[in-house]
Protein backbone atom coordinates (compact mmCIF):
# COMPACT_ATOMS: atom_id res chain seq x y z
CA UNK A 1 0.00 0.00 0.00
CA UNK A 2 2.81 2.35 0.82
CA UNK A 3 4.35 1.59 -2.54
CA UNK A 4 1.12 2.36 -4.32
CA UNK A 5 0.62 5.73 -2.70
CA UNK A 6 4.23 6.57 -3.49
CA UNK A 7 3.64 5.68 -7.10
CA UNK A 8 0.58 7.91 -7.28
CA UNK A 9 2.57 10.71 -5.73
CA UNK A 10 5.30 10.30 -8.32
CA UNK A 11 2.89 10.23 -11.25
CA UNK A 12 0.99 13.28 -10.06
CA UNK A 13 4.15 15.28 -9.56
CA UNK A 14 5.59 14.24 -12.90
CA UNK A 15 2.40 15.33 -14.60
CA UNK A 16 2.39 18.66 -12.80
CA UNK A 17 6.00 19.33 -13.72
CA UNK A 18 5.42 18.47 -17.38
CA UNK A 19 2.31 20.64 -17.46
CA UNK A 20 4.19 23.60 -16.06
CA UNK A 21 6.96 23.29 -18.62
CA UNK A 22 4.49 22.89 -21.47
CA UNK A 23 2.50 25.88 -20.26
CA UNK A 24 5.63 28.03 -20.17
CA UNK A 25 6.55 27.02 -23.71
CA UNK A 26 2.98 27.59 -24.82
CA UNK A 27 2.81 31.07 -23.37
CA UNK A 28 6.15 31.97 -24.94
CA UNK A 29 4.90 30.76 -28.29
CA UNK A 30 1.68 32.78 -27.93
CA UNK A 31 3.68 35.90 -27.13
CA UNK A 32 5.75 35.34 -30.23
CA UNK A 33 2.52 35.32 -32.14
CA UNK A 34 3.66 32.69 -34.56
CA UNK A 35 1.63 29.88 -36.00
CA UNK A 36 3.08 26.43 -36.25
CA UNK A 37 4.13 25.00 -39.50
CA UNK A 38 5.99 21.74 -39.39
CA UNK A 39 5.50 20.90 -43.02
CA UNK A 40 9.21 21.38 -43.67
CA UNK A 41 9.84 18.06 -41.96
CA UNK A 42 8.10 16.21 -44.77
CA UNK A 43 9.53 18.51 -47.38
CA UNK A 44 13.13 18.03 -46.28
CA UNK A 45 12.81 14.59 -44.78
CA UNK A 46 15.63 13.00 -46.74
CA UNK A 47 18.06 15.81 -45.87
CA UNK A 48 17.05 15.69 -42.25
CA UNK A 49 17.48 11.93 -42.19
CA UNK A 50 20.89 12.31 -43.78
CA UNK A 51 21.94 14.88 -41.21
CA UNK A 52 20.63 12.69 -38.43
CA UNK A 53 22.58 9.71 -39.69
CA UNK A 54 25.64 11.87 -40.07
CA UNK A 55 25.39 12.93 -36.43
CA UNK A 56 24.97 9.30 -35.39
CA UNK A 57 27.99 8.27 -37.46
CA UNK A 58 30.13 11.16 -36.18
CA UNK A 59 29.23 10.33 -32.60
CA UNK A 60 29.73 6.59 -32.90
CA UNK A 61 33.09 6.81 -34.62
CA UNK A 62 34.05 9.70 -32.35
CA UNK A 63 33.14 7.65 -29.28
CA UNK A 64 35.20 4.66 -30.33
CA UNK A 65 38.21 6.82 -31.23
CA UNK A 66 37.99 8.94 -28.11
CA UNK A 67 37.73 5.82 -25.99
CA UNK A 68 40.92 4.62 -27.58
CA UNK A 69 42.66 7.97 -27.04
CA UNK A 70 41.29 8.23 -23.51
CA UNK A 71 42.52 4.78 -22.49
CA UNK A 72 46.02 5.51 -23.79
CA UNK A 73 46.15 8.92 -22.13
CA UNK A 74 44.92 7.47 -18.84
CA UNK A 75 47.45 4.64 -18.97
CA UNK A 76 50.24 7.07 -19.72
CA UNK A 77 49.17 9.32 -16.91
CA UNK A 78 49.04 6.44 -14.44
CA UNK A 79 52.19 4.87 -15.78
CA UNK A 80 55.78 5.19 -14.68
CA UNK A 81 57.33 6.74 -17.79
CA UNK A 82 57.64 10.38 -16.88
CA UNK A 83 57.89 11.61 -20.46
CA UNK A 84 54.59 10.02 -21.46
CA UNK A 85 53.03 11.17 -18.22
CA UNK A 86 53.81 14.80 -19.10
CA UNK A 87 52.61 14.43 -22.68
CA UNK A 88 49.34 13.07 -21.39
CA UNK A 89 49.14 15.81 -18.78
CA UNK A 90 49.67 18.58 -21.31
CA UNK A 91 47.08 17.06 -23.61
CA UNK A 92 44.42 16.63 -20.94
CA UNK A 93 44.91 20.06 -19.42
CA UNK A 94 44.97 21.89 -22.72
CA UNK A 95 41.85 20.19 -24.04
CA UNK A 96 39.89 20.50 -20.82
CA UNK A 97 40.99 24.05 -20.29
CA UNK A 98 39.93 25.49 -23.64
CA UNK A 99 36.54 25.65 -25.35
CA UNK A 100 35.68 23.18 -28.05
CA UNK A 101 34.82 25.91 -30.53
CA UNK A 102 38.34 27.33 -30.33
CA UNK A 103 39.83 23.86 -30.77
CA UNK A 104 37.66 23.22 -33.79
CA UNK A 105 38.84 26.36 -35.55
CA UNK A 106 42.46 25.85 -34.56
CA UNK A 107 42.72 22.15 -35.35
CA UNK A 108 40.71 22.47 -38.50
CA UNK A 109 43.18 25.06 -39.68
CA UNK A 110 46.19 22.99 -38.60
CA UNK A 111 44.89 19.63 -39.79
CA UNK A 112 43.62 21.12 -43.01
CA UNK A 113 46.62 23.19 -44.00
CA UNK A 114 49.58 21.49 -42.37
CA UNK A 115 48.48 17.87 -42.76
CA UNK A 116 46.43 18.25 -45.86
CA UNK A 117 43.27 16.61 -44.55
CA UNK A 118 40.56 18.22 -46.61
CA UNK A 119 37.73 15.85 -45.84
CA UNK A 120 35.47 17.70 -43.41
CA UNK A 121 34.01 14.53 -41.98
CA UNK A 122 37.43 13.08 -41.21
CA UNK A 123 38.65 16.35 -39.68
CA UNK A 124 35.46 16.63 -37.70
CA UNK A 125 35.70 13.15 -36.28
CA UNK A 126 39.37 13.64 -35.41
CA UNK A 127 38.77 16.94 -33.65
CA UNK A 128 35.81 15.57 -31.75
CA UNK A 129 37.74 12.46 -30.69
CA UNK A 130 40.74 14.41 -29.50
CA UNK A 131 38.45 16.66 -27.49
CA UNK A 132 36.34 13.92 -25.89
CA UNK A 133 39.37 11.69 -25.36
CA UNK A 134 40.66 14.06 -22.69
CA UNK A 135 37.41 13.79 -20.76
CA UNK A 136 37.35 10.03 -21.11
CA UNK A 137 40.94 9.90 -19.87
CA UNK A 138 39.80 11.73 -16.75
CA UNK A 139 36.90 9.33 -16.23
CA UNK A 140 39.24 6.37 -16.50
CA UNK A 141 41.89 7.96 -14.29
CA UNK A 142 39.32 8.64 -11.58
CA UNK A 143 38.07 5.07 -11.96
CA UNK A 144 41.54 3.63 -11.51
CA UNK A 145 42.18 5.83 -8.51
CA UNK A 146 38.92 4.78 -6.90
CA UNK A 147 39.71 1.09 -7.06
CA UNK A 148 40.08 -0.22 -3.53
CA UNK A 149 43.65 -1.38 -2.85
CA UNK A 150 42.21 -4.09 -0.61
CA UNK A 151 40.79 -5.79 -3.69
CA UNK A 152 44.23 -6.17 -5.23
CA UNK A 153 45.62 -7.45 -1.96
CA UNK A 154 42.75 -9.93 -1.73
CA UNK A 155 43.58 -11.11 -5.24
CA UNK A 156 47.10 -11.77 -4.13
CA UNK A 157 45.87 -13.53 -1.01
CA UNK A 158 43.72 -16.02 -2.95
CA UNK A 159 46.66 -16.70 -5.22
CA UNK A 160 45.74 -14.95 -8.46
CA UNK A 161 48.65 -14.18 -10.75
CA UNK A 162 49.20 -10.61 -11.91
CA UNK A 163 47.45 -11.15 -15.21
CA UNK A 164 44.56 -12.96 -13.50
CA UNK A 165 44.24 -10.04 -11.11
CA UNK A 166 44.01 -7.59 -13.99
CA UNK A 167 41.63 -9.73 -16.01
CA UNK A 168 39.38 -11.03 -13.25
CA UNK A 169 39.39 -8.23 -10.69
CA UNK A 170 40.72 -4.87 -11.88
CA UNK A 171 39.14 -4.62 -15.32
CA UNK A 172 35.65 -5.80 -14.34
CA UNK A 173 35.59 -3.45 -11.36
CA UNK A 174 36.97 -0.60 -13.42
CA UNK A 175 34.36 -1.09 -16.11
CA UNK A 176 31.64 -1.18 -13.51
CA UNK A 177 32.89 2.08 -12.06
CA UNK A 178 33.26 3.98 -15.31
CA UNK A 179 30.51 2.60 -17.52
CA UNK A 180 27.77 4.99 -16.32
CA UNK A 181 30.08 7.98 -16.80
CA UNK A 182 31.13 6.74 -20.24
CA UNK A 183 27.53 6.54 -21.31
CA UNK A 184 27.10 10.12 -20.14
CA UNK A 185 30.16 11.10 -22.15
CA UNK A 186 28.70 9.45 -25.23
CA UNK A 187 25.70 11.67 -24.76
CA UNK A 188 28.01 14.69 -24.58
CA UNK A 189 29.71 13.63 -27.79
CA UNK A 190 26.36 13.60 -29.58
CA UNK A 191 25.62 17.13 -28.37
CA UNK A 192 29.17 18.42 -28.92
CA UNK A 193 29.18 17.11 -32.49
CA UNK A 194 26.68 19.87 -33.26
CA UNK A 195 29.53 22.36 -33.00
CA UNK A 196 31.17 20.79 -36.02
CA UNK A 197 28.54 22.68 -37.99
CA UNK A 198 30.89 25.66 -37.80
CA UNK A 199 33.31 23.95 -40.14
CA UNK A 200 30.36 23.01 -42.32
CA UNK A 201 30.18 19.32 -41.54
CA UNK A 202 26.63 18.62 -42.70
CA UNK A 203 25.44 16.92 -39.57
CA UNK A 204 22.06 17.35 -37.93
CA UNK A 205 22.47 20.88 -36.61
CA UNK A 206 24.01 22.16 -39.82
CA UNK A 207 21.20 20.56 -41.83
CA UNK A 208 18.57 22.28 -39.72
CA UNK A 209 20.45 25.58 -39.93
CA UNK A 210 20.43 25.36 -43.68
CA UNK A 211 16.76 24.47 -43.78
CA UNK A 212 15.75 27.25 -41.44
CA UNK A 213 17.73 29.69 -43.55
CA UNK A 214 15.58 28.69 -46.46
CA UNK A 215 12.15 28.75 -44.84
CA UNK A 216 12.66 31.10 -41.85
CA UNK A 217 10.80 28.60 -39.61
CA UNK A 218 13.32 29.17 -36.85
CA UNK A 219 11.18 28.17 -33.90
CA UNK A 220 9.81 24.96 -35.38
CA UNK A 221 13.17 23.99 -36.85
CA UNK A 222 15.09 24.28 -33.62
CA UNK A 223 12.30 22.73 -31.58
CA UNK A 224 12.40 19.77 -33.90
CA UNK A 225 16.18 19.71 -33.71
CA UNK A 226 15.92 19.49 -29.93
CA UNK A 227 13.47 16.61 -30.20
CA UNK A 228 15.82 14.74 -32.52
CA UNK A 229 18.75 15.13 -30.11
CA UNK A 230 16.53 13.97 -27.26
CA UNK A 231 15.67 10.86 -29.28
CA UNK A 232 19.35 10.00 -29.03
CA UNK A 233 20.21 11.22 -25.56
CA UNK A 234 17.19 10.09 -23.53
CA UNK A 235 17.69 6.39 -24.32
CA UNK A 236 21.34 6.82 -23.37
CA UNK A 237 20.36 8.43 -20.08
CA UNK A 238 18.13 5.45 -19.38
CA UNK A 239 20.92 3.03 -20.23
CA UNK A 240 23.23 4.99 -17.93
CA UNK A 241 20.74 4.67 -15.08
CA UNK A 242 20.41 0.95 -15.67
CA UNK A 243 24.19 0.53 -15.55
CA UNK A 244 24.33 2.57 -12.38
CA UNK A 245 21.82 0.26 -10.73
CA UNK A 246 23.41 -2.87 -12.05
CA UNK A 247 26.83 -1.91 -10.76
CA UNK A 248 25.72 -0.48 -7.44
CA UNK A 249 27.79 -3.13 -5.64
CA UNK A 250 30.63 -0.64 -5.86
CA UNK A 251 29.30 1.57 -3.12
CA UNK B 252 53.83 -26.92 12.37
CA UNK B 253 57.28 -25.40 12.55
CA UNK B 254 57.59 -21.68 12.06
CA UNK B 255 60.99 -20.01 12.07
CA UNK B 256 61.57 -16.29 11.81
CA UNK B 257 65.13 -15.04 11.73
CA UNK B 258 66.09 -11.47 12.45
CA UNK B 259 63.17 -10.09 10.44
CA UNK B 260 62.75 -6.32 10.07
CA UNK B 261 60.40 -4.24 8.00
CA UNK B 262 60.24 -0.55 7.13
CA UNK B 263 57.62 1.36 5.18
CA UNK B 264 58.24 4.44 3.12
CA UNK B 265 55.87 7.07 4.47
CA UNK B 266 54.04 9.45 2.12
CA UNK B 267 56.58 12.11 3.12
CA UNK B 268 59.33 9.86 1.80
CA UNK B 269 60.82 8.93 5.17
CA UNK B 270 61.55 5.40 6.29
CA UNK B 271 59.41 4.16 9.14
CA UNK B 272 60.61 1.06 10.92
CA UNK B 273 57.64 -1.10 11.91
CA UNK B 274 59.25 -4.44 12.74
CA UNK B 275 62.69 -4.66 14.23
CA UNK B 276 64.64 -7.91 14.51
CA UNK B 277 61.75 -10.28 15.08
CA UNK B 278 62.89 -13.77 16.04
CA UNK B 279 60.73 -16.83 16.47
CA UNK B 280 61.25 -20.57 16.35
CA UNK B 281 58.50 -22.85 17.57
CA UNK B 282 55.97 -25.51 16.73
CA UNK B 283 52.47 -24.11 16.62
CA UNK B 284 48.99 -25.24 15.79
CA UNK B 285 47.06 -22.13 16.74
CA UNK B 286 48.73 -18.85 17.56
CA UNK B 287 47.24 -15.50 18.44
CA UNK B 288 49.16 -12.29 17.99
CA UNK B 289 48.23 -9.51 20.36
CA UNK B 290 49.67 -6.12 21.13
CA UNK B 291 49.00 -2.41 21.01
CA UNK B 292 47.48 -0.78 17.96
CA UNK B 293 50.00 0.18 15.31
CA UNK B 294 52.45 -2.30 16.76
CA UNK B 295 53.00 -4.06 13.46
CA UNK B 296 50.78 -7.13 13.93
CA UNK B 297 49.14 -6.83 10.53
CA UNK B 298 52.49 -6.19 8.92
CA UNK B 299 54.01 -9.32 10.41
CA UNK B 300 51.00 -11.38 9.37
CA UNK B 301 51.10 -10.09 5.82
CA UNK B 302 54.80 -10.87 5.60
CA UNK B 303 54.30 -14.42 6.86
CA UNK B 304 51.47 -14.88 4.37
CA UNK B 305 53.69 -13.72 1.54
CA UNK B 306 51.60 -10.65 0.75
CA UNK B 307 54.54 -8.31 1.28
CA UNK B 308 58.29 -8.89 1.29
CA UNK B 309 60.21 -8.04 4.47
CA UNK B 310 62.97 -5.49 4.02
CA UNK B 311 65.39 -7.61 6.04
CA UNK B 312 65.62 -11.09 7.45
CA UNK B 313 63.94 -14.35 6.53
CA UNK B 314 61.32 -16.82 7.66
CA UNK B 315 60.33 -20.42 7.01
CA UNK B 316 56.94 -22.00 7.35
CA UNK B 317 56.70 -25.70 6.96
CA UNK B 318 53.57 -25.78 4.84
CA UNK B 319 52.53 -25.53 1.24
CA UNK B 320 49.14 -23.95 1.18
CA UNK B 321 47.92 -21.00 3.20
CA UNK B 322 44.79 -18.87 3.32
CA UNK B 323 44.22 -15.29 4.42
CA UNK B 324 41.24 -13.51 5.96
CA UNK B 325 41.24 -9.71 6.04
CA UNK B 326 39.76 -7.45 8.67
CA UNK B 327 37.08 -6.35 6.21
CA UNK B 328 36.32 -5.85 2.51
CA UNK B 329 38.39 -8.87 1.57
CA UNK B 330 35.68 -10.32 -0.66
CA UNK B 331 35.66 -9.39 -4.32
CA UNK B 332 32.90 -6.84 -4.63
CA UNK B 333 31.80 -7.73 -8.13
CA UNK B 334 31.22 -11.40 -7.39
CA UNK B 335 28.59 -13.20 -5.36
CA UNK B 336 29.59 -15.04 -2.21
CA UNK B 337 29.56 -18.28 -4.16
CA UNK B 338 31.71 -16.92 -6.98
CA UNK B 339 34.16 -15.56 -4.43
CA UNK B 340 34.76 -19.17 -3.41
CA UNK B 341 34.46 -21.00 -6.73
CA UNK B 342 36.46 -18.73 -9.04
CA UNK B 343 39.72 -18.91 -7.04
CA UNK B 344 39.24 -22.69 -6.74
CA UNK B 345 38.96 -22.95 -10.51
CA UNK B 346 41.58 -20.41 -11.52
CA UNK B 347 44.21 -21.03 -8.87
CA UNK B 348 43.64 -24.56 -7.62
CA UNK B 349 42.51 -26.01 -10.96
CA UNK B 350 39.22 -27.45 -9.75
CA UNK B 351 36.65 -28.13 -12.45
CA UNK B 352 33.57 -25.94 -12.24
CA UNK B 353 31.52 -28.79 -10.80
CA UNK B 354 34.12 -29.65 -8.17
CA UNK B 355 34.44 -26.00 -7.18
CA UNK B 356 30.67 -25.66 -6.90
CA UNK B 357 30.41 -28.79 -4.78
CA UNK B 358 33.15 -27.67 -2.44
CA UNK B 359 31.68 -24.17 -2.09
CA UNK B 360 28.17 -25.44 -1.45
CA UNK B 361 29.42 -27.94 1.08
CA UNK B 362 31.11 -25.16 3.07
CA UNK B 363 28.32 -22.63 2.71
CA UNK B 364 25.75 -25.20 3.70
CA UNK B 365 27.74 -26.24 6.71
CA UNK B 366 28.01 -22.72 8.03
CA UNK B 367 24.43 -21.81 7.24
CA UNK B 368 25.36 -19.44 4.43
CA UNK B 369 23.69 -21.16 1.51
CA UNK B 370 20.86 -18.66 1.32
CA UNK B 371 23.38 -15.85 0.93
CA UNK B 372 25.41 -17.62 -1.74
CA UNK B 373 24.04 -15.60 -4.62
CA UNK B 374 24.32 -12.19 -3.01
CA UNK B 375 27.12 -9.72 -3.63
CA UNK B 376 29.13 -8.56 -0.59
CA UNK B 377 27.30 -5.22 -0.55
CA UNK B 378 24.07 -7.08 0.16
CA UNK B 379 25.50 -9.05 3.08
CA UNK B 380 26.00 -8.16 6.72
CA UNK B 381 29.56 -7.74 7.97
CA UNK B 382 29.31 -11.04 9.81
CA UNK B 383 28.08 -12.90 6.74
CA UNK B 384 30.86 -11.34 4.67
CA UNK B 385 33.50 -12.45 7.13
CA UNK B 386 32.16 -15.99 7.35
CA UNK B 387 32.13 -16.25 3.56
CA UNK B 388 35.67 -14.83 3.53
CA UNK B 389 36.70 -17.59 5.94
CA UNK B 390 34.90 -20.19 3.83
CA UNK B 391 36.76 -18.88 0.78
CA UNK B 392 40.08 -19.09 2.62
CA UNK B 393 39.56 -22.67 3.83
CA UNK B 394 37.95 -23.95 0.61
CA UNK B 395 41.22 -25.10 -0.99
CA UNK B 396 42.05 -26.96 2.25
CA UNK B 397 45.06 -24.90 3.35
CA UNK B 398 47.40 -26.18 6.05
CA UNK B 399 47.56 -22.81 7.69
CA UNK B 400 45.13 -19.92 7.86
CA UNK B 401 46.05 -16.29 8.59
CA UNK B 402 43.36 -14.10 10.09
CA UNK B 403 43.86 -10.36 10.58
CA UNK B 404 41.37 -9.13 13.15
CA UNK B 405 38.52 -10.93 11.45
CA UNK B 406 35.96 -9.59 13.91
CA UNK B 407 37.11 -6.11 14.79
CA UNK B 408 34.75 -4.44 12.33
CA UNK B 409 31.74 -6.41 13.59
CA UNK B 410 28.97 -5.98 16.12
CA UNK B 411 29.20 -8.32 19.12
CA UNK B 412 26.53 -10.72 17.89
CA UNK B 413 28.34 -11.19 14.58
CA UNK B 414 31.67 -11.47 16.36
CA UNK B 415 30.42 -14.55 18.15
CA UNK B 416 29.28 -16.31 15.00
CA UNK B 417 32.60 -15.68 13.29
CA UNK B 418 34.66 -16.80 16.29
CA UNK B 419 32.45 -19.91 16.57
CA UNK B 420 33.22 -20.74 12.98
CA UNK B 421 36.96 -20.39 13.50
CA UNK B 422 36.78 -22.53 16.61
CA UNK B 423 34.87 -25.22 14.76
CA UNK B 424 37.49 -25.29 12.03
CA UNK B 425 40.17 -25.54 14.67
CA UNK B 426 38.50 -28.61 16.16
CA UNK B 427 38.85 -30.20 12.74
CA UNK B 428 42.57 -29.68 12.86
CA UNK B 429 43.02 -26.39 11.01
CA UNK B 430 46.15 -24.48 12.01
CA UNK B 431 45.90 -20.76 12.18
CA UNK B 432 47.61 -17.54 13.19
CA UNK B 433 45.17 -14.86 14.23
CA UNK B 434 45.70 -11.20 15.04
CA UNK B 435 42.97 -10.31 17.45
CA UNK B 436 41.70 -7.94 20.10
CA UNK B 437 39.37 -10.65 21.42
CA UNK B 438 41.37 -11.56 24.49
CA UNK B 439 38.93 -14.29 25.53
CA UNK B 440 39.36 -16.01 22.21
CA UNK B 441 43.14 -15.65 22.29
CA UNK B 442 43.28 -17.11 25.78
CA UNK B 443 40.78 -19.94 25.43
CA UNK B 444 40.84 -20.94 21.79
CA UNK B 445 44.47 -20.44 20.83
CA UNK B 446 47.17 -22.80 21.95
CA UNK B 447 49.84 -20.11 22.00
CA UNK B 448 49.98 -16.33 22.11
CA UNK B 449 52.63 -13.88 21.05
CA UNK B 450 52.85 -10.29 22.18
CA UNK B 451 54.15 -7.86 19.60
CA UNK B 452 55.13 -4.33 20.57
CA UNK B 453 57.76 -1.64 20.43
CA UNK B 454 59.94 -1.20 23.48
CA UNK B 455 61.38 1.97 24.90
CA UNK B 456 64.73 1.00 23.48
CA UNK B 457 63.80 -0.10 19.99
CA UNK B 458 62.16 1.65 17.15
CA UNK B 459 59.96 -0.98 15.52
CA UNK B 460 58.19 -3.84 17.20
CA UNK B 461 59.58 -7.16 18.37
CA UNK B 462 57.97 -10.32 19.68
CA UNK B 463 58.35 -9.52 23.34
CA UNK B 464 56.90 -12.72 24.75
CA UNK B 465 55.57 -15.93 23.25
CA UNK B 466 54.16 -18.90 25.11
CA UNK B 467 51.16 -20.96 26.05
CA UNK B 468 48.13 -18.68 25.99
CA UNK B 469 47.07 -19.47 29.52
CA UNK B 470 50.48 -18.67 30.90
CA UNK B 471 50.80 -15.41 29.02
CA UNK B 472 47.43 -14.22 30.20
CA UNK B 473 47.71 -15.47 33.77
CA UNK B 474 51.41 -15.07 34.48
CA UNK B 475 53.04 -12.76 31.95
CA UNK B 476 56.79 -12.55 32.50
CA UNK B 477 57.51 -9.23 30.83
CA UNK B 478 56.29 -6.11 32.65
CA UNK B 479 55.22 -4.48 29.38
CA UNK B 480 52.92 -7.44 28.64
CA UNK B 481 51.53 -7.36 32.14
CA UNK B 482 50.83 -3.64 31.81
CA UNK B 483 49.07 -4.12 28.51
CA UNK B 484 46.91 -6.95 29.82
CA UNK B 485 46.05 -5.13 33.03
CA UNK B 486 44.91 -2.15 31.06
CA UNK B 487 42.98 -4.06 28.46
CA UNK B 488 41.33 -6.51 30.87
CA UNK B 489 40.24 -3.85 33.33
CA UNK B 490 36.79 -3.64 31.76
Ligand SMILES: Nc1ncnc2c1ncn2[C@@H]1O[C@H](COP(=O)(O)OP(=O)(O)OP(=O)(O)O)[C@@H](O)[C@H]1O
Nearest residue numbers: 263264265271273291292293294295296297298299
Ligand atom coordinates in the same frame (compact mmCIF):
# COMPACT_ATOMS: atom_id res chain seq x y z
N1 LIG C 1 51.46 0.49 3.53
C1 LIG C 1 51.96 1.22 4.56
N2 LIG C 1 52.67 2.34 4.31
C2 LIG C 1 53.18 3.08 5.31
N3 LIG C 1 53.01 2.79 6.62
C3 LIG C 1 52.29 1.70 6.95
C4 LIG C 1 51.72 0.87 5.93
N4 LIG C 1 51.05 -0.13 6.54
C5 LIG C 1 51.21 0.07 7.86
N5 LIG C 1 51.96 1.15 8.12
C6 LIG C 1 52.35 1.66 9.45
O1 LIG C 1 52.98 0.63 10.11
C7 LIG C 1 52.64 0.62 11.49
C8 LIG C 1 52.16 -0.75 11.89
O2 LIG C 1 50.99 -1.03 11.19
P1 LIG C 1 50.18 -2.39 11.38
O3 LIG C 1 48.97 -2.26 10.54
O4 LIG C 1 51.06 -3.53 11.10
O5 LIG C 1 49.82 -2.34 12.92
P2 LIG C 1 48.80 -3.23 13.75
O6 LIG C 1 49.52 -3.77 14.90
O7 LIG C 1 48.15 -4.20 12.84
O8 LIG C 1 47.75 -2.16 14.26
P3 LIG C 1 46.18 -2.30 14.44
O9 LIG C 1 45.96 -3.02 15.72
O10 LIG C 1 45.73 -0.88 14.53
O11 LIG C 1 45.66 -3.00 13.24
C9 LIG C 1 51.60 1.70 11.66
O12 LIG C 1 52.22 2.81 12.24
C10 LIG C 1 51.16 2.03 10.27
O13 LIG C 1 50.85 3.38 10.17
Ligand SMILES: [Mg+2]
Nearest residue numbers: 296297298404
Ligand atom coordinates in the same frame (compact mmCIF):
# COMPACT_ATOMS: atom_id res chain seq x y z
MG1 LIG D 1 46.18 -4.42 12.00
